[in-house]
Amino acid sequence: MLSWLQHYRRAMLPGDISAGIVVAMMMIPQGMAYALVAGLPPVAGIYASIVPPLLYALFGTSSTQSVGPMAITSLMVASALAPLALPGSALYGVLAAQLALLSGAVLLACGLLRIGFVANFFSRPVMSGFTIGSAILIAWGQVRPLLGGMPPAVHWPSAAMGLGALALLLWARSWMAGTLRRTGLSPVAADIGSKLAPMVVVIGATILVAAMGLDARGVATTGAVPAGLPGLNLATSSAHWQPLLQPALLVGFMVFLISMSGAQALALKRGEKLGSNRELVGLGAANIGSALSGGFPVTGSISRSAVNFAAGANSQLASIITAALLALALVAPTGWLALLPLPALAATIIVAVLGMLDLSLLHTAWRYDRADAAALLATAAGVLVLGVEAGVVVGVALSMGALIWRASRPHIAVLGRIAGSEHFRNVDRYSTETAPGLLMLRVDAGLFFGNVEAVNERIEDELKAHAGTRHLVLVLSAVNSIDTSALFGLGELNTSLSQRGVLLHLAEVKGPVMDRLKQSSLLQALNGRLFLSAAMAWDELAC
Structure with missing residues (x-):
């Protein structure tokens, strides 16, 4: 005072x-x-x-x-x-x-x-x-x-x-x-x-x-x-x-x-x-x-x-x-x-x-x-x-x-590599190169109970549009949180992809999100791998 x-x-x-x-x-x-x-x-x-x-x-x-x-x-x-x-x-x-x-x-x-x-x-x-x-x-x-x-x-x-x-x-x-x-x-x-x-x-x-x-x-x-x-x-x-x-x-x-x-x-x-x-x-x-x-x-x-x-x-x-x-x-x-x-x-x-x-x-x-x-x-x-x-x-x-409507419909970008670099951008906005059998998706919002179904639906749509996909990489650089409902949704996606012979990989997972994922069984059940960066995933998976 x-x-x-x-x-x-x-x-x-x-x-x-x-x-x-x-x-x-x-x-x-x-x-x-x-x-x-x-x-x-x-x-x-x-x-x-x-x-x-x-x-x-x-x-x-x-x-x-x-x-x-x-x-x-x-x-x-x-x-x-x-x-x-x-x-x-x-x-x-x-x-x-x-x-x-x-x-x-x-x-x-x-x-x-x-x-x-x-x-x-x-x-x-x-x-x-x-x-x-x-x-x-x-x-x-x-x-x-x-x-x-x-x-x-x-x-x-x-x-x-x-x-x-x-x-x-x-x-x-x-x-x-x-x-x-x-x-x-x-x-x-x-x-x-x-x-x-x-x-x-x-x-x-x-x-x-x-x-x-x-x-x-x-x-x-x-x-x-x-x-x-x-x-x-x-x-x-x-x-x-x-x-x-x-x-x-x-x-x-x-x-x-x-x-x-x-x-x-x-x-x-x-x-x-x-x-x-x-x-x-x-x-x-x-x-x-x-x-x-x-x-x-x-x-x-x-x-x-x-x-x-x-x-x-x-x-x-x-x-x-x-x-x-x-x-x-x-x-x-x-x-x-x-x-x-x-x-x-x-x-x-x-x-x-x-x-x-x-x-x-x-x-x-x-x-x-x-x-x-x-x-x-x-x-x-x-x-x-x-x-x-x-x-x-x-x-x-x-x-x-x-606000709820926007959060329930997060932006998801299909990524490709800008030639000669380690930068990955939206294929609809930049001139990029992609690799056969590899689909990279960047989710631009936190995952929670209100949008996990919409995210899974969009992933399925992209898999149908990219027939022959063997590796699906979710780039989570923009994901600040994953709640329990989204955790189960990712687990169900992982199981579904395994049955179809598609490997699910995660890249650029933020530290706080990784700390929580380590407390779950998702990382042990993941049929793919964790990558520090999208570039490392590309170098490992691109054919």
């Missing part, structure tokens, strides 16, 4: 202070907006932005990770709690904190048990599909507050403010940084300035509401925001532990994946090394802290972490400063926060999630691996049609199915 503090230098302080201020300015509108996405009062978003970063700074390993509310986790909260309680009700708030508590416990347990590798089962295409589907859902859910109602029952003052804010934010996203650079600002300062556009737009919209009395004309606002720091929240619902368990598992894994993806990218830029299990502990503690302070599940925000990095954050002290400033914002008079217009907040959410609609991975997967592209599209469609949890399950199931 606090290992970063042991190496802290005074020269790092200015960068941490500036980053802490900049991120705090982002967090106020973002936190309140994401609380609305989660179906909670806006102040819950600020509550979830104070204690969690403090605890992450204590346990986490990323110097630039900004922990707090995020669009995707907020949507997952809304999806998980909607069947259980009415959004905005007291029970809903209790369940949101309870979900954060369970998610934090899951993350903490995974970190202490050092099983962070489980998150690897969520492939990048599945994550991308989940992000795309979630972004579309979130954006669609903000159409009503953006326009003050669904078409055609639009509240025109609200729509004017919402669409105006949306246009300004889209302009800022695409062109504001370039405009600021042309005024003489450095690229880093210009980029940070463009990231603060939501804060400027929300403040401007709030001033308009106050000056023109738009709240009295029907423009929805956040309403009264209670002043003061969040108290200790110990409320739970004993009847809802079990219904919340499955969503908590999913939220916990998504929190870890989202946080790690952003933190790893930034760590690479600084040559830092992240500890995945310590990250799990830090994120678990952050979510437990959010639960105890009346918040909801939190994660490391990719966009805020990037701003934190660009603003000069040198250590976790930047997040501590951000949390302190947000606490001061609640201690100070909060009357102005009550006038924050929901159309402007909806515009900030829509623009934020539009940045998540990155289709480049889909384009790459479609050209490189259609199975991954199908998993991406199925996950996105599942999120849109079936809901967040079901969509992720569909995507993971498809990814695992594709």
Whole structure:
């Protein structure tokens, strides 16, 4: 804990202070907006932005990770709690904190048990599909507050403010940084300035509401925001532990994946090394802290972490400063926060999630691996049609199915020798020479119960295609393991070949595989020989 503090230098302080201020300015509108996405009062978003970063700074390993509310986790909260309680009700708030508590416990347990590798089962295409589907859902859910109602029952003052804010934010996203650079600002300062556009737009919209009395004309606002720091929240619902368990598992894994993806990218830029299990502990503690302070599940925000990095954050002290400033914002008079217009907040959410609609991975997967592209599209469609949890399950199931299908159909190459050398290559890809009566096959995968039958079938097909084979050499240079089922399969193949007068030889068996084979009877029963290399088998068997 606090290992970063042991190496802290005074020269790092200015960068941490500036980053802490900049991120705090982002967090106020973002936190309140994401609380609305989660179906909670806006102040819950600020509550979830104070204690969690403090605890992450204590346990986490990323110097630039900004922990707090995020669009995707907020949507997952809304999806998980909607069947259980009415959004905005007291029970809903209790369940949101309870979900954060369970998610934090899951993350903490995974970190202490050092099983962070489980998150690897969520492939990048599945994550991308989940992000795309979630972004579309979130954006669609903000159409009503953006326009003050669904078409055609639009509240025109609200729509004017919402669409105006949306246009300004889209302009800022695409062109504001370039405009600021042309005024003489450095690229880093210009980029940070463009990231603060939501804060400027929300403040401007709030001033308009106050000056023109738009709240009295029907423009929805956040309403009264209670002043003061969040108290200790110990409320739970004993009847809802079990219904919340499955969503908590999913939220916990998504929190870890989202946080790690952003933190790893930034760590690479600084040559830092992240500890995945310590990250799990830090994120678990952050979510437990959010639960105890009346918040909801939190994660490391990719966009805020990037701003934190660009603003000069040198250590976790930047997040501590951000949390302190947000606490001061609640201690100070909060009357102005009550006038924050929901159309402007909806515009900030829509623009934020539009940045998540990155289709480049889909384009790459479609050209490189259609199975991954199908998993991406199925996950996105599942999120849109079936809901967040079901969509992720569909995507993971498809990814695992594709993995099992590939593993059950390993590549097997017929080898020939490149003339004048000791190199052996696939006869379909290279100009090679073969020897009559000798068939050399390279199996390019581990042998296990799921593919041994397919391997034996392919071997039989090749024996039929190469009539007159007297020696079959299995080159096992790419085989890292042979399980018990595959061991029996090789034994049955050896027996079958013996009855047909074909000798079975093994070549280039890896050390760990050989160690296990020595514990079996296969080597003693083998009707052929073991060869150190394919070249030695060729020299001995080629006629």
